[in-house]
Amino acid sequence: MLKFKLYYDKDVEEDWLKKMCLNGWAFKKFFLGFYTFEKCEPGEYNYQIELLDSWNGEKHDYSAFMEDTEVKVISQWWRWVYLQKMASDGPFEMYTDIESKITQYNKIKNFFKVALVVELICFFMEAMATINTGSYIFAIFTVLLAVICLAILQIVWKCKWKIEQYKHEKDM
Numbered sequence: 079m080l081k082f083k084l085y086y087d088k089d090v091e092e093d094w095l096k097k098m099c100l101n102g103w104a105f106k107k108f109f110l111g112f113y114t115f116e117k118c119e120p121g122e123y124n125y126q127i128e129l130l131d132s133w134n135g136e137k138h139d140y141s142a143f144m145e146d147t148e149v150k151v152i153s154q155w156w157r158w159v160y161l162q163k164m165a166s167d168g169p170f171e172m173y174t175d176i177e178s179k180i181t182q183y184n185k186i187k188n189f190f191k192v193a194l195v196v197e198l199i200c201f202f203m204e205a206m207a208t209i210n211t212g213s214y215i216f217a218i219f220t221v222l223l224a225v226i227c228l229a230i231l232q233i234v235w236k237c238k239w240k241i242e243q244y245k246h247e248k249d250m
Contacts, residue, residue, distance in 0.1 A: 079115045086233045088127045095125040108153040124170035126161045129185050176248045180241050187237035194230045201227055
């Protein structure tokens with residue numbers, strides 16, 4: 079089965095992949111918003127998504143390391159890696175201590191901050207084109223870029239909120 083979805087939030091995406099598996103569909107591949115699924119036993123797998131620091135082509139080493147921990151690299155898109163583990167092996171959580179969770183959400187926050195800056199530059203350029211030409215086409219793209227900027231800003235804010243929650247938990 080092939081499904082198309084766009085996610086900016088890894089937690090929501092992970093929950094959706096788990097729900098699909100609970101319904102008997104195992105995640106097999108991702109490319110540009112297209113998810114490929116195969117039939118499986120309901121709830122057979124658990125999934126995690128990780129943002130790597132960089133992707134320098136050492137996919138084999140990373141996959142081998144993960145397989146040593148009984149985790150399979152299902153798919154990779156740029157620096158995002160989709161991981162799968164048998165549900166029968168118990169809970170699957172890549173980051174179990176508070177510091178590593180804070181580090182991961184900082185990585186995600188910084189990743190999206192860069193994307194936000196790029197989108198804001200595009201937004202202002204498009205807004206200037208709209209003002210200078212009065213074109214409805216430019217106005218439509220300006221609104222579209224504003225929506226994208228707000229979606230990215232929401233993720234940055236959510237990551238910041240999660241980091242603050244973890245820091246508060248750590249201080250208790």
